[in-house]
Amino acid sequence: xxxxxxxxRIGWIGTGVMGASMCGHLLRKGYSxxxxxxxxxxxxxxxxxxxxxxxxxxAAAQQAGVVLTMVGxxxxxxxxxxxxxxVLAGAKPGTVLVDMTTTRPSLAxxxxxxxAARGAHALDAPVSGGDVGAREAKLSIMVGGDREVFxxxxxxxxxxxxxxxxxxxxxxxxxxxxxxxxxxAGTMIGVCESLLYGYRAGLDLETMLSSIRGGAAACWTLDRxxxxxxxxxxxxxxxxxxxxxxMRIALEEAQQMGVSLPxxxxxxxxxxxxxxxxxxxxxxxxxxxALEGLSNVSL
Amino acid sequence: xxxxxxxxRIGWIGTGVMGASMCGHLLRKGYSxxxxxxxxxxxxxxxxxxxxxxxxxxAAAQQAGVVLTMVGxxxxxxxxxxxxxxVLAGAKPGTVLVDMTTTRPSLAxxxxxxxAARGAHALDAPVSGGDVGAREAKLSIMVGGDREVFxxxxxxxxxxxxxxxxxxxxxxxxxxxxxxxxxxAGTMIGVCESLLYGYRAGLDLETMLSSIRGGAAACWTLDRxxxxxxxxxxxxxxxxxxxxxxMRIALEEAQQMGVSLPxxxxxxxxxxxxxxxxxxxxxxxxxxxALEGLSNVSL
Numbered sequence: 001x002x003x004x005x006x007x008x009r010i011g012w013i014g015t016g017v018m019g020a021s022m023c024g025h026l027l028r029k030g031y032s033x034x035x036x037x038x039x040x041x042x043x044x045x046x047x048x049x050x051x052x053x054x055x056x057x058x059a060a061a062q063q064a065g066v067v068l069t070m071v072g073x074x075x076x077x078x079x080x081x082x083x084x085x086x087v088l089a090g091a092k093p094g095t096v097l098v099d100m101t102t103t104r105p106s107l108a109x110x111x112x113x114x115x116a117a118r119g120a121h122a123l124d125a126p127v128s129g130g131d132v133g134a135r136e137a138k139l140s141i142m143v144g145g146d147r148e149v150f151x152x153x154x155x156x157x158x159x160x161x162x163x164x165x166x167x168x169x170x171x172x173x174x175x176x177x178x179x180x181x182x183x184x185a186g187t188m189i190g191v192c193e194s195l196l197y198g199y200r201a202g203l204d205l206e207t208m209l210s211s212i213r214g215g216a217a218a219c220w221t222l223d224r225x226x227x228x229x230x231x232x233x234x235x236x237x238x239x240x241x242x243x244x245x246x247m248r249i250a251l252e253e254a255q256q257m258g259v260s261l262p263x264x265x266x267x268x269x270x271x272x273x274x275x276x277x278x279x280x281x282x283x284x285x286x287x288x289x290a291l292e293g294l295s296n297v298s299l
Numbered sequence: 300x301x302x303x304x305x306x307x308r309i310g311w312i313g314t315g316v317m318g319a320s321m322c323g324h325l326l327r328k329g330y331s332x333x334x335x336x337x338x339x340x341x342x343x344x345x346x347x348x349x350x351x352x353x354x355x356x357x358a359a360a361q362q363a364g365v366v367l368t369m370v371g372x373x374x375x376x377x378x379x380x381x382x383x384x385x386v387l388a389g390a391k392p393g394t395v396l397v398d399m400t401t402t403r404p405s406l407a408x409x410x411x412x413x414x415a416a417r418g419a420h421a422l423d424a425p426v427s428g429g430d431v432g433a434r435e436a437k438l439s440i441m442v443g444g445d446r447e448v449f450x451x452x453x454x455x456x457x458x459x460x461x462x463x464x465x466x467x468x469x470x471x472x473x474x475x476x477x478x479x480x481x482x483x484a485g486t487m488i489g490v491c492e493s494l495l496y497g498y499r500a501g502l503d504l505e506t507m508l509s510s511i512r513g514g515a516a517a518c519w520t521l522d523r524x525x526x527x528x529x530x531x532x533x534x535x536x537x538x539x540x541x542x543x544x545x546m547r548i549a550l551e552e553a554q555q556m557g558v559s560l561p562x563x564x565x566x567x568x569x570x571x572x573x574x575x576x577x578x579x580x581x582x583x584x585x586x587x588x589a590l591e592g593l594s595n596v597s598l
Contacts (some may be wrong), residue, residue, distance in 0.1 A: 105500070128514040142510045165510045167502060175500040176507045179493040183516035186489015187482075189562035194481040197549065200556040201404070201474035203466060208475045211441045211464045215427040216537075217482035219518030238515075250496065257499040259594045263488035266565055295558045 002096065002121065002152040004066060006030060010156070011060030011067035012051070013080055013087065014101070015043045018127070019070035021134035022100070022160045024049055029159050036060050057083070061090030061097070066156065070100045073245055077103045081111050093119030096149060098157075100141075102126040102242070104249050105171030105178075108144060112170035121149045124170060125157060126177040130238045137161060142180075144172035178250040184284070185247060185267040187221040192288045195229060199299050205230055225285040229299070237283035244271045244280075270294075301395065301420065301451035303365060305329060309455070310359030310366035311350070312379055312386065313400070314342045317426070318369035320433035321399070321459045323348055328458050335359050356382070360389030360396070365455060369399045372544055376402045380410050392418030395448060397456075399440075401425040401541070403548050404470030404477075407443060411469035420448045423469060424456060425476040429537045436460060441479075443471035477549040483583070484546060484566040486520040491587045494528060498598045504529055524584040528598070536582035543570045543579075569593075 008031075012023040015037040027033055027049040035051040036059070037043045047053055054060050057080050061067050067087050069080055077099060081087045087097055088111075097115050099108065099122070108124035115122035123145035133139045139161030143150050150166045157164045167176040194217075198208045205226075213222050225237070247268040254261050270290045277293060279286040292298050307330075311322040314336040326332055326348040334350040335358070336342045346352055353359045356379050360366050366386055368379055376398060380386045386396055387410075396414050398407065398421070407423035414421035422444035432438045438460030442449050449465045456463045466475040493516075497507045504525075512521050527533070546567040553560050572589040573579070581588075591597050 128511065128516070130515065133514070140510055140514045142507075163510065163513060165506060167506055167510065169501075172500075172502060175497065175502055176510050178500070179497040179502070179507050180511040180514065180516045182493040182496055183486075183489040183511065183518070183521060186485045186487070186492070187516070187518055188485070190482040190485015190489075193485070193560045193562050194478040196558055197481055197553055197556075197560065198474065198478040200558045201471075201477070201552070202468075203471060203474055203478070207464060207466055208441075208478050211439055211462065211466065211475050212427065212479040212482065214462060215432070215439045215479065216429065216519050216523075217427070217479045217486070219482070219486055219520075220515050221518075222482060224515075253500070254496055257496075259495055259499045259596065260590075261492045261496065262565060262569070262593075263492050263562070266561055270561070291559075294561075297558065 002094070002149055004096070004152045004156060008065040009034065009063060011064030013037070013057050013060060013067065014070040015046055016070070016072070017131050018134045020045055021131070022070060023051070025137050025159050026156070027051060034060050034063050056085035057087040058085045058090030061087045061095060064095070066096045066098065066153065068098045068100055072101070074103045074107055077101050077107060082114070088114050088118065091115060091118050091120040095120040096153060097122040098125050098153060100125045100127055102177050102246050103174060105174040105253060108171040108174050112145060121146065122170065123149055123153060124173040126173055127161065128177065128180050129161065133161065142167050142173040142176035144168055144170050144174060178246070178253065181243065181246040182250055182261065182264050184221065185264050187219045188284060188287050189267050189270070191219070191221045191226055192291050195226060195288065195299065196291050196295065196297060200297060229285050229288050234279065234282040234286045236281070237285065240271060240274050240282055240284055240286055241280045243284045244268065244275065247271065301393070301448055303395070303451045303455060307364040308333065308362060310363030312336070312356050312359060312366065313369040314345055315369070315371070316430050317433045319344055321369060322350065324436050324458050325455070326350060333359050333362050355384035356386040357384045357389030360386045360394060363394070365395045365397065365452065367397045367399055371400070373402045373406055376400050376406060381413070387413050387417065390414060390417050390419040394419040395452060396421040397424050397452060399424045399426055401476050401545050402473060404473040404552060407470040407473050411444060420445065421469070422448055422452060423472040425472055426460065427476065427479050428460065432460065441466050441472040441475035443467055443469050443473060477545070477552065480542065480545040481549055481560065481563050483520065484563050486518045487583060487586050488566050488569070490518070490520045490525055491590050494525060494587065494598065495590050495594065495596065499596060528584050528587050533578065533581040533585045535580070536584070539570060539573050539581055539583055539585055540579045542583045543567065543574065546570065
């Protein structure tokens, strides 16, 4: 029986753009939070909201009944969990560990097993919705692990977004997130190539979009990112570097499962060019830059 | 000055699934219509609604103030316009010719020039929305040609769909349609690869879709076609063969314009496999079959 109550102290690791917004919602709901981040300065706004600083992930886990982590890359997740001062070093029997970073399904399973060996519980719970979704508590949260643990954590996760879905055993949340990213890889190249074609064909692109955005070509990318591309606004949104990390994970997993994903592989390669051109810290729609470079065209 | 009134007789060429629905709307609005189709039997329902049969495209053009054509492939369009008994052979000065087939932008410009040489007018006005959009008069119509001619024809086109947009000079309607198809090529491969990955990862695909369909991966293809793929329902919708034709046109145009579209080229190749597997007359979401075949997996 896992009891999570409004009195349960929460440990939060990772206070980047996403993590700071997400943790802020928990604090505003009245949860007591201890917080750790690699760069302490980034935790300042949360400390202002009442979070208590601790000096390591292990210390957070020692003091909390639930530990949520939202860091960057799989290497960061590994360090946060398995490092000398990591979450697992501090986790007690019954502690619930929730990694909300998008990371490898195999790493999620590894954390699950290591937690179980200490009598603790683990969920993988990556999110989609980006910085805006995090700020507005409108994230979609995809959860893998034990259903009982999921049910216990659902009220806490629900504070960060309305669409919290149990996807199956450990790693299933990560795999659902990969499915999300694979679709986006497709919509992104479709939208960027369409704009490039339309531009070279001499169309007024706003007018073109007014014809196609309501029909079978309709997609979030066309609605939200095409207008930003036309304004040459490539600020993130969602970082190219993080998307490339997600695609690499999906491709490696797919290879292990014996599934060929030629579309994803192509888009991944084109994003290598996006990074080569210096747009790694820009938004994902900077894919447009690689396609423009490829044909020596600029919208 | 081009005057199109409710008394103007309309010629309609091409009574396939799309054309029959579209022409039916004009008849129900009270327009007098003369109709021709290669296979006369397919015009039967329209004749039942009051259309008069004529024996050739030329005869339709002789008797009508506006001729609308909705046929299959660019070769068919060429025959319907430039054939011995074609539309242009019958067109009088002032006749307005509207090709609603998705075809080559260069062919649209050729028809425009040939019409002008006879004192007639031509618009290219391809549609998106498929069989359902045609039946429900909800097509999106993308128009190229002279703006004055477009304005005169707008009321007639508006009967077939609410979103009638002038895209620019002759061929611009066709180019806008190509932009539409390029986006769809992207969404289609993204959705199919996502389902394949999710299946092999052991996810419940309905549950996975419930997590991703509301966020940044949202698209018409995910909403409308993914559920049909899960039911193994590959009936068209929109025919693979027609989509392949559209992609080929877009790729040839892009090559002439000096624009590389690697994503579209890949998807086009995969659809060659869809046809090789015998699914040319199935719906576009049969792309799933090619991807399944590629990895020897079946959902």
